[in-house]
Amino acid sequence: KAAEVIDQVEALQAQFRQELGSTFAWLADEWYLLAGRELPPAEHYEDYPQLGNGVGSLRLFLSEFEQVRLPAGIPAPLKVLWVVGNAVEQAFQPVVKRMNGIRGLQLDLLPIASQFWGQTLTVTGLLTGQDILGALKSVENLASYDGLLLPQIALKDGERFLDDLTWQELQAQVGIPVVRVDGGPAGLLQAVQGLGSRAAPG
Incomplete structure (x- = not known):
């Protein structure tokens, strides 16, 4: 069911980007986790307008972690x-x-x-x-x-x-x-x- 919802919303997102110049509506991270699908890339979330609701928080964490400089020991x-x-x-x-x-x-x-x-x-x-x-x-x-x-x-x-x-x-x-x-x-x-x-x- 989660996969079905993702497919439906992604079709709408493509429409919104064409008509509004923005994805406009984003899916919470849980949908992708439930469906066992890869999270969208960082650019998908634009400036993370729904971050306060946790939307894109996992992608942001992973993207920021790639930039963190870790100590050797x-x-x-x-x-x-x-x-x-x-x-x-x-x-x-x-x-x-x-x-x-x-x-x-x-x-x-x-x-x-x-x-x-x-x-x-x-x-x-x-x-x-x-x-x-x-x-x-x-x-x-x-x-x-x-x-x-x-x-x-x-x-x-x-x-x-x-x-x-x-x-x-x-x-x-x-x-x-x-x-x-x-x-x-x-x-x-x-x-x-x-x-x-x-x-x-x-």
């Missing part, structure tokens, strides 16, 4: 777990691969489907604290990780998940540092470097 070995909704698992593989090219860093992705909402595919912004706690139970040797990267988009007002669990309560139950990640690719790199400086000797 970090001061001390670091093992980090990155929580995301499983809808973006495939899209984020190039990000994970490039991050793991940093000497001393092991970044593992933990893609999660929401049991709370009963969704097969879940975007990161809809993950609840219960979803994350449930998924962490299946992680082997969780204590070996130096930290858990938590996208800020999963928190309302920067503090609580949609099930009202706070990130501090999550951290208390997880037993390893939880770092909130905001600000796109730069925020991801900053969070990793922040954990790295904690792990460094001295």
Whole structure:
């Protein structure tokens, strides 16, 4: 059904571009993720007029990440777990691969489907604290990780998940540092470097 919607809307977009000089109407990222299709290129979104609604946010993240200059290495070995909704698992593989090219860093992705909402595919912004706690139970040797990267988009007002669990309560139950990640690719790199400086000797 998602593929059918994409085909219908793309036909309208072509019409709008011809008549209005703009794509005018954009599909949310979830449609492409559900259909298993490639995201449109960055130029498709023009100046990202619907970014406030999350439309094109994944493409923008991936495009910005390609421009980020990564360090060759970090001061001390670091093992980090990155929580995301499983809808973006495939899209984020190039990000994970490039991050793991940093000497001393092991970044593992933990893609999660929401049991709370009963969704097969879940975007990161809809993950609840219960979803994350449930998924962490299946992680082997969780204590070996130096930290858990938590996208800020999963928190309302920067503090609580949609099930009202706070990130501090999550951290208390997880037993390893939880770092909130905001600000796109730069925020991801900053969070990793922040954990790295904690792990460094001295």
